[in-house]
Amino acid sequence: xxxxxxxxxxxxxxxxxxxxxxxxxxxxxxxxxxxxxxxxxxxxxxxxxxxxxxxxxxxxxxxxxxxxxxxxxxxxxxxxxxxxxxxxxxxxxxxxxxxxxxxxxxxxxxxxxxxxxxxxxxxxxxxxxxxxxxxxxxxxxxxxxxxxxxxxxxxxxxxxxxxxxxxxxxxxxxxxxxxxxxxxxxxxxxxxxxxxxxxxxxxxxxxxxxxxxxxxxxxxxxxxxxxxxxxxxxxxxxxxxxxxxxxxxxxxxxxxxxxxxxxxxxxxxxxxxxxxxxxxxxxxxxxxxxxxxxxxxxxxxxxxxxxxxxxxxxxxxxxxxxxxxxxxxxxxxxxxxxxxxxxxxxxxxxxxxxxxxxxxxxxxxxxxxxxxxxxxxxxxxxxxxxxxxxxxxxxxxxxxxxxxxxxxxxxxxxxxxxxxxxxxxxxxxxxxxxxxxxxxxxxxxxxxxxxxxxxxxxxxxxxxxxxxxxxxxxxxxxxxxxxxxx
Amino acid sequence: xxxxxxxxxxxxxxxxxxxxxxxxxxxxxxxxxxxxxxxxxxxxxxxxxxxxxxxxxxxxxxxxxxxxxxxxxxxxxxxxxxxxxxxxxxxxxxxxxxxxxxxxxxxxxxxxxxxxxxxxxxxxxxxxxxxxxxxxxxxxxxxxxxxxxxxxxxxxxxxxxxxxxxxxxxxxxxxxxxxxxxxxxxxxxxxxxxxxxxxxxxxxxxxxxxxxxxxxxxxxxxxxxxxxxxxxxxxxxxxxxxxxxxxxxxxxxxx
Numbered sequence: 001x002x003x004x005x006x007x008x009x010x011x012x013x014x015x016x017x018x019x020x021x022x023x024x025x026x027x028x029x030x031x032x033x034x035x036x037x038x039x040x041x042x043x044x045x046x047x048x049x050x051x052x053x054x055x056x057x058x059x060x061x062x063x064x065x066x067x068x069x070x071x072x073x074x075x076x077x078x079x080x081x082x083x084x085x086x087x088x089x090x091x092x093x094x095x096x097x098x099x100x101x102x103x104x105x106x107x108x109x110x111x112x113x114x115x116x117x118x119x120x121x122x123x124x125x126x127x128x129x130x131x132x133x134x135x136x137x138x139x140x141x142x143x144x145x146x147x148x149x150x151x152x153x154x155x156x157x158x159x160x161x162x163x164x165x166x167x168x169x170x171x172x173x174x175x176x177x178x179x180x181x182x183x184x185x186x187x188x189x190x191x192x193x194x195x196x197x198x199x200x201x202x203x204x205x206x207x208x209x210x211x212x213x214x215x216x217x218x219x220x221x222x223x224x225x226x227x228x229x230x231x232x233x234x235x236x237x238x239x240x241x242x243x244x245x246x247x248x249x250x251x252x253x254x255x256x257x258x259x260x261x262x263x264x265x266x267x268x269x270x271x272x273x274x275x276x277x278x279x280x281x282x283x284x285x286x287x288x289x290x291x292x293x294x295x296x297x298x299x300x301x302x303x304x305x306x307x308x309x310x311x312x313x314x315x316x317x318x319x320x321x322x323x324x325x326x327x328x329x330x331x332x333x334x335x336x337x338x339x340x341x342x343x344x345x346x347x348x349x350x351x352x353x354x355x356x357x358x359x360x361x362x363x364x365x366x367x368x369x370x371x372x373x374x375x376x377x378x379x380x381x382x383x384x385x386x387x388x389x390x391x392x393x394x395x396x397x398x399x400x401x402x403x404x405x406x407x408x409x410x411x412x413x414x415x416x417x418x419x420x421x422x423x424x425x426x427x428x429x430x431x432x433x434x435x436x437x438x439x440x441x442x443x444x445x446x447x448x449x450x451x452x453x454x455x456x457x458x459x460x461x462x463x464x465x466x467x468x469x470x471x472x473x474x475x476x477x478x479x480x481x482x483x484x485x486x
Numbered sequence: 487x488x489x490x491x492x493x494x495x496x497x498x499x500x501x502x503x504x505x506x507x508x509x510x511x512x513x514x515x516x517x518x519x520x521x522x523x524x525x526x527x528x529x530x531x532x533x534x535x536x537x538x539x540x541x542x543x544x545x546x547x548x549x550x551x552x553x554x555x556x557x558x559x560x561x562x563x564x565x566x567x568x569x570x571x572x573x574x575x576x577x578x579x580x581x582x583x584x585x586x587x588x589x590x591x592x593x594x595x596x597x598x599x600x601x602x603x604x605x606x607x608x609x610x611x612x613x614x615x616x617x618x619x620x621x622x623x624x625x626x627x628x629x630x631x632x633x634x635x636x637x638x639x640x641x642x643x644x645x646x647x648x649x650x651x652x653x654x655x656x657x658x659x660x661x662x663x664x665x666x667x668x669x670x671x672x673x674x675x676x677x678x679x680x681x682x683x684x685x686x687x688x689x690x691x692x693x694x695x696x697x698x699x700x701x702x703x704x705x706x707x708x709x710x711x712x713x714x715x716x717x718x719x720x721x722x723x724x725x726x727x728x729x730x731x732x733x734x735x736x737x738x739x740x741x
Contacts, residue, residue: 433537435574437536438576440558440559440562441534442584444588445559452584453576453579456628457577
């Protein structure tokens with residue numbers, strides 16, 4: 001590393017670099033886990049477990065069929081690791097599951113787990129105004145504040161429940177933004193998705209609280225394949241946040257989620273992610289493979305979808321939250337902070353498809369690379385022939401900490417309409433020894449100095465997060481980078 | 487307060503400081519002058535603990551504590567403040583937030599609780615006024631987009647906020663127009679007390695018209711070659727450094 005630490009410093013820094021992932025514990029709980037392997041029977045098994053209607057099983061089979069036909073993507077800026085889909089178990093659930101009508105029925109060990117993770121399950125003790133749905137391995141464990149939301153006609157539940165209780169809505173919208181054949185990971189998800197969240201905000205309703213889902217992988221050799229579907233009907237508004245952690249294991253685990261957002265006329269969806277899956281150890285052993293397909297469709301006029309992501313975890317992150325701007329005057333936003341430390345890899349960015357007239361989009365991406373981390377921004381801004389007066393502003397910045405990391409940017413622009421206005425700004429900078437020394441000279445130690453500088457750099461994105469989570473995200477950024485300067 | 491004994495330091499294997507001896511007492515202002523490349527800024531950097539300098543010999547004491555054993559942040563918390571010649575910009579970090587963090591660290595070091603938001607705000611207002619620092623600048627990102635003069639004034643504002651024992655001003659006067667120079671000097675004069683001390687590193691006698699030093703030193707080729715009163719600075723202004731260099735050459739050849 002380029003900052004020459006003083007002798008007594010290096011010990012401390014070494015300790016910090018080897019600091020353990022805080023959420024790496026395993027919950028010892030009675031689980032039902034199906035044997036590893038993927039075939040039609042697996043798909044049928046999952047569907048049966050969930051007591052699903054015939055149409056859904058058929059839809060899953062479509063996904064499975066296209067999964068078989070597809071190849072692994074090859075365009076990303078890293079070597080795709082070997083993935084043996086037959087070695088993954090596609091269903092794992094706490095045994096005492098089924099439905100909990102109240103928190104008292106939830107396995108106390110599970111509740112302790114969430115307490116340890118700092119997840120507010122207990123509604124009394126709770127962060128004010130955040131409703132939480134929790135997915136533990138393959139099933140949704142509990143959803144809080146359900147009653148209060150129901151009074152407004154808001155549906156916030158696990159997708160399995162939605163299939164049972166609101167089948168028409170699910171059938172109408174599921175797979176309409178990310179079709180079963182979209183890409184190999186989306187196809188796999190279609191075939192074997194186990195749970196996830198479902199949100200429906202009725203016409204004209206402004207959801208009065210943050211909706212939040214917390215994902216936790218616990219069992220060994222399992223994958224997590226959640227599916228989230230959010231529909232904001234005309235004139236409605238919702239802000240949704242997801243968080244995720246996993247135990248430390250030497251084997252890589254696959255997380256292949258699909259998220260679909262649909263915004264009708266004058267509706268707005270704000271979707272925030274704080275991703276902190278286990279990143280693997282300092283030698284790059286273990287960690288989550290995070291291969292996620294997230295896409296939103298602004299279907300109505302003046303609708304708006306905004307993605308905010310803080311990606312600090314996972315061994316590999318491969319995700320490009322995208323927006324289809326169909327409605328006239330609709331708007332898409334993508335705000336991202338992606339951090340790679342140790343041997344982490346992130347290939348992330350967005351795709352914005354301007355299809356309607358007068359559509360607008362804004363992309364702010366802040367990559368931070370430390371240790372031996374590799375960070376790529378990959379973005380596509382596409383302007384269709386009918387998208388008159390479309391506008392895009394893109395800013396992608398990279399910050400390097402140390403000499404062994406890498407930052408890469410792959411911005412693509414495809415415009416088929418000459419009225420489009422596109423702006424692109426990009427910078428690459430290195431945390432300066434001078435900046436750190438300046439802060440040291442004012443009494444601030446090295447770790448805090450880095451944290452200040454990095455949070456300042458990422459501020460524009462962090463400001464997009466709901467208040468409570470912005471504070472969490474700031475802490476997470478500092479933790480992820482601890483020991484990265486030596 | 488500050489005692490420097492036979493301090494040697496080098497950078498990239500090249501010796502820059504070749505045996506500095508200097509004692510600064512509480513309540514005093516010392517000016518260090520000297521031609522380009524004489525080691526003035528290096529001395530400031532070594533005292534602050536910049537890591538690319540290697541101390542190869544000597545001692546530095548601050549009120550009986552061994553400064554050379556401390557990390558840069560510990561020196562700062564003990565009361566060593568360096569007003570930088572070229573203050574850096576740190577985008578996105580608000581000036582006020584940064585000062586709050588710094589002050590908190592220093593207070594914690596001395597076993598004091600952090601100031602309440604109200605107390606901190608009151609202090610900020612008072613010090614802004616004292617050193618004539620624009621409130622708008624105080625709320626912006628740390629030095630981001632500041633002019634050279636604004637950056638220097640921010641250094642003096644920070645000095646006022648952090649209340650160090652020993653302040654080293656590294657060419658704080660360079661690049662300032664006459665009004666800014668007056669404001670900066672007034673600020674420093676108001677902050678002078680019997681409990682703190684200042685070391686002014688400067689090229690020009692001009693600054694010393696505003697901040698009157700107790701002692702003037704001339705640094706040349708890594709050593710303090712002459713010390714005197716304010717009159718020494720006037721003499722240098724008048725005659726330049728060449729006569730001094732010549733005199734030194736003569737005395738060295740005699741030895």
